[in-house]
Amino acid sequence: MSFNTVNINQQMTYFDGHTEVWLFGYGSLIYKADFPYIERRPASIRHWVRRFWQGSHDHRGTPEAPGRVVTLIPQPGAVCVGMAYLITPEALGHLDVREKNGYLRFVTELSLDDGRRSDGLVYIATEENAAFLGAASEREIARHIAQSAGPSGPNRDYLLHLAEALRQMDADDPHVFEIERELAELIKHSNG
Ligand code: SIN
Numbered sequence: 001m002s003f004n005t006v007n008i009n010q011q012m013t014y015f016d017g018h019t020e021v022w023l024f025g026y027g028s029l030i031y032k033a034d035f036p037y038i039e040r041r042p043a044s045i046r047h048w049v050r051r052f053w054q055g056s057h058d059h060r061g062t063p064e065a066p067g068r069v070v071t072l073i074p075q076p077g078a079v080c081v082g083m084a085y086l087i088t089p090e091a092l093g094h095l096d097v098r099e100k101n102g103y104l105r106f107v108t109e110l111s112l113d114d115g116r117r118s119d120g121l122v123y124i125a126t127e128e129n130a131a132f133l134g135a136a137s138e139r140e141i142a143r144h145i146a147q148s149a150g151p152s153g154p155n156r157d158y159l160l161h162l163a164e165a166l167r168q169m170d171a172d173d174p175h176v177f178e179i180e181r182e183l184a185e186l187i188k189h190s191n192g
Contacts, residue, residue, distance in 0.1 A: 067148035102129030142182035
């Protein structure tokens with residue numbers, strides 16, 4: 001599959017005719033909303049876990065030295081907490097470009113923190129995409145993140161902003177918090 005998923009995503013017709021769509025964000029879309037939205041609230045989806053297993057060539061790394069960002073991996077029974085945005089379909093053009101490095105639009109049921117449920121749209125980079133990096137230990141991922149940077153800034157900022165946003169929502173994510181802890185250790189040792 002090509003790195004650029006814009007064309008594939010623009011062929012998705014599931015939400016055609018809808019005037020509003022719920023978008024579920026679980027990575028940078030939690031803390032960086034650079035698109036217009038009508039409503040924003042914490043939400044969760046089931047049967048997926050967040051993992052720093054996707055390569056970033058365009059935001060937190062380069063094609064020669066990709067950074068590591070999150071994607072979702074299927075896991076029966078798991079609950080992934082993120083942020084839902086009620087958007088109009090016009091916002092999707094911008095989102096397709098932002099998420100173009102391997103992420104495909106999926107439809108999923110999301111549960112909003114006020115008890116409402118709805119079909120929603122989520123961008124997931126599956127293991128078939130060319131930028132997928134796959135599993136590594138939290139320590140290895142922290143090392144990788146510590147040395148990566150791209151047009152959107154240092155890879156560590158992505159991790160730290162995500163961890164902080166998850167804490168603000170009281171969301172437990174042992175994978176993300178363990179990588180954050182490993183990164184703090186690395187920084188401590190490199191400073192002294
Ligand atoms: C998301 O945040 O929902 C997708 C991954 C990312 O853009 O970091």
